[in-house]
Amino acid sequence: MGLTSNAAYKHAVPQAPDIHNVMNPDVYKGPWGGAHCRDSPVQTTRSCSCSSSDCQAKAKYIDQLKDIFKYSVKPGNLAAFFAESIQGMGGVVQFPKGYIKEAYKIVKENGGVFVSDEVQTGFGRTGEHFWGFEMHNIQPDIVTVAKGIGNGFPLAAVVTRSEIAQALTNSMHFNTFGGNPLACAVGIAVLDVIEEEKLQENSLEIGTYLLQQLEKLKSKYSIIGDVRGKGLMIGLELIKNDEFASPVENEKYFEVWEACRDLGLIIGRGGIHGNVI
Numbered sequence: 001m002g003l004t005s006n007a008a009y010k011h012a013v014p015q016a017p018d019i020h021n022v023m024n025p026d027v028y029k030g031p032w033g034g035a036h037c038r039d040s041p042v043q044t045t046r047s048c049s050c051s052s053s054d055c056q057a058k059a060k061y062i063d064q065l066k067d068i069f070k071y072s073v074k075p076g077n078l079a080a081f082f083a084e085s086i087q088g089m090g091g092v093v094q095f096p097k098g099y100i101k102e103a104y105k106i107v108k109e110n111g112g113v114f115v116s117d118e119v120q121t122g123f124g125r126t127g128e129h130f131w132g133f134e135m136h137n138i139q140p141d142i143v144t145v146a147k148g149i150g151n152g153f154p155l156a157a158v159v160t161r162s163e164i165a166q167a168l169t170n171s172m173h174f175n176t177f178g179g180n181p182l183a184c185a186v187g188i189a190v191l192d193v194i195e196e197e198k199l200q201e202n203s204l205e206i207g208t209y210l211l212q213q214l215e216k217l218k219s220k221y222s223i224i225g226d227v228r229g230k231g232l233m234i235g236l237e238l239i240k241n242d243e244f245a246s247p248v249e250n251e252k253y254f255e256v257w258e259a260c261r262d263l264g265l266i267i268g269r270g271g272i273h274g275n276v277i
């Protein structure tokens with residue numbers, strides 16, 4: 001609860017102190033970013049003067065991250081930094097190219113460990129890589145996994161180096177269902193199926209096709225403000241037809257949601273305004 005910055009998930013109860021949310025480097029809705037900033041088959045229609053090797057939006061958002069150390073966290077005194085490789089419930093927001101790699105460097109310089117939350121982006125979903133962090137060219141210190149690892153069976157895992165895992169031996173850590181053999185068997189079977197049925201390749205092929213087709217819908221329908229993602233991790237931001245590309249009204253979103261369900265298509269909802277399919 002402390003980690004999420006999405007108010008819809010915040011309950012009015014005390015939460016862990018000393019957690020700071022950094023500025024969301026959203027190249028579609030944030031102050032910086034545009035048509036060259038994303039690692040996706042589909043870009044935003046906002047103009048930008050970045051080149052493929054030099055993303056100015058990245059540099060601006062990294063400045064904001066550095067400000068956290070200036071104003072909120074004592075430099076050199078960081079415990080950990082958490083990031084999804086592509087934000088999931090945050091609205092399938094992709095970071096500007098190079099952002100995560102540079103954030104990783106800053107985390108290390110400040111003594112922290114880098115935690116990649118691969119709950120949504122892991123297990124080949126993004127197509128090109130098995131793990132989302134691979135697209136950012138980093139090696140996280142801790143990786144958290146769930147959902148896809150069990151294909152519906154309740155299973156989650158934290159993967160780390162032994163020197164970090166060792167810290168848990170400082171006091172008792174107890175978990176009733178942790179490491180149960182049935183869950184482990186399910187996890188192994190799921191890994192086999194992902195490999196045998198080439199699901200990562202499928203994510204790349206079908207996901208890229210879907211993204212390209214959705215981009216065509218975007219140019220046809222003004223309600224679709226942005227199409228983004230990689231593989232089968234895809235977001236469609238629904239907007240009002242105004243100069244600010246404001247989030248579409250709730251009722252409109254639900255109309256789309258219900259219509260899709262009637263057609264046999266189940267879609268999820270994300271974004272801070274709940275306007276991203």
Ligand SMILES: Cc1ncc(COP(=O)(O)O)c(C=O)c1O
Nearest residue numbers: 084088089117119120146147156
């Ligand atoms: C990115 C991400 N991380 C973590 C979680 C929480 O995982 P779990 O329900 O296994 O605790 C979720 C959603 O449930 C999620 O979407």
